Amino acid sequence: MPVDHRQTRALRVLLDPPNPPLALQLGLQPDIEVVRDLTARPVVALVEEVATAAALLAEDPECRVLVLTGSAHPGLPEAVLAAGAAGLVLRDGPVEDLADSIRRASMGETVIDPSLG
Numbered sequence: 001m002p003v004d005h006r007q008t009r010a011l012r013v014l015l016d017p018p019n020p021p022l023a024l025q026l027g028l029q030p031d032i033e034v035v036r037d038l039t040a041r042p043v044v045a046l047v048e049e050v051a052t053a054a055a056l057l058a059e060d061p062e063c064r065v066l067v068l069t070g071s072a073h074p075g076l077p078e079a080v081l082a083a084g085a086a087g088l089v090l091r092d093g094p095v096e097d098l099a100d101s102i103r104r105a106s107m108g109e110t111v112i113d114p115s116l117g
Helices: 020-027 050-059 076-082 095-106
Strands: 011-016 032-035 044-047 064-069 087-090
Touching (some): 011 020, 011 050, 050 064, 050 076, 064 095, 076 087, 087 095
């Protein structure tokens, strides 16, 4: 009989806006499950806009929000943290780095990619 090795307590992650290629890559991580919306009670949400981070947190203050960006902009890390987000990470970096950032954020850490701070 096959044995399911996937952890039963996977980290639920929301992508806003949806990003099917990224969802597929993150879904390959053994401890991450990508969910469709806030009703699934995600532990971490990945968003692309600072305003989205604030709106998401207003709906679910317990969710940890990471803002994805393609490059550093002056004042962006400060704006992200001021909006209540848990951090700022690279959108196009290795998926393993993003998965690590998700794990760290889920444990309460503030995560700022070193190349963005």
